[in-house]
Amino acid sequence: MCPLTAPTLRKDLRILVVGAGSPNADIVAEVLTANGFNAAWTDKIRFPNPFRLRKFDLIYGIYLQSCSRYIIVGKLLRKKTLIHFVGSDAYWMHRERSKLRQLYWRIVLRFTDIVLYVSPHLQSFVGHQGFVLPFPIALSEFRSEKLELIKPSRDVLYYCPGGEKNAEIYRLPWILDYAEHHPTEKITILGNVTHPAQYHIDLPNVEVVPYVERTKMPSFYRQHKKLIRMTTEDGLPRMLSEALLSGLVVMFNGNEVNQIPPERDPHSFALAFGKALESG
Numbered sequence: 001m002c003p004l005t006a007p008t009l010r011k012d013l014r015i016l017v018v019g020a021g022s023p024n025a026d027i028v029a030e031v032l033t034a035n036g037f038n039a040a041w042t043d044k045i046r047f048p049n050p051f052r053l054r055k056f057d058l059i060y061g062i063y064l065q066s067c068s069r070y071i072i073v074g075k076l077l078r079k080k081t082l083i084h085f086v087g088s089d090a091y092w093m094h095r096e097r098s099k100l101r102q103l104y105w106r107i108v109l110r111f112t113d114i115v116l117y118v119s120p121h122l123q124s125f126v127g128h129q130g131f132v133l134p135f136p137i138a139l140s141e142f143r144s145e146k147l148e149l150i151k152p153s154r155d156v157l158y159y160c161p162g163g164e165k166n167a168e169i170y171r172l173p174w175i176l177d178y179a180e181h182h183p184t185e186k187i188t189i190l191g192n193v194t195h196p197a198q199y200h201i202d203l204p205n206v207e208v209v210p211y212v213e214r215t216k217m218p219s220f221y222r223q224h225k226k227l228i229r230m231t232t233e234d235g236l237p238r239m240l241s242e243a244l245l246s247g248l249v250v251m252f253n254g255n256e257v258n259q260i261p262p263e264r265d266p267h268s269f270a271l272a273f274g275k276a277l278e279s280g
Contacts, residue, residue, distance in 0.1 A: 014058070015040070015060055017060045020043045028041075028062065031266040059080070065092070067083065071108050074111075082116065083109075085116065087234055092233075109126075116130055116132070117133070135264075141215075147246070154225070159239060160190070162198045182205075187206045227243035234253055
């Protein structure tokens, strides 16, 4: 399939962003729309509606496991297709041991015209050539003057979604050990809307918050002094940049983070996305 040309990259290109859970897929659709693209978003991932897909030119899947059916149906309808890999998807695909599932994912990738990665190292896990493009964030939501009035009341924010496998991936035992050795620090364990944190922790300095709505996250960050992210499957979490914008010290797998990728800016993301389409 020929690369899309510049005149079709904005209002004439109808994009359907597919992804369950918030906020990546919905923010991407909002950012593309705000920057001249004609984008819509759906989290109805189980049964792609071919009649609806006919209305779009590009099927943009976020999270391999939730968008694969859309990629296949989209390609059968002769639509351009794109998958944006996050860390968890790349690692999950890499450790897949079922021969049948491996074959399925290879078919999905064969049906994919453009592959994006939030971080360059993920490409080696997937084994498919692509472009590096971190997800955008709503910068304006973290720059309100009212947020500056919020003073931290807790020490550490730690991300660990609910579920036995997530507890392993996001190293729940690590933060519990940290909490035991730092009894004077107030620690918050946070999940997400898809996998709420529901851990029962018997430590007086640890509070578990199932999840926080996207619109409330800017003020929630401000209640903490430091963000710590530990994971066995590292990508490039949006949370790192959001916490930096909120004035937190940010530690990711033992290393301090102090830079925000330029593509986090919505306009820069849209420009990079357009270049990827032109090259794909």
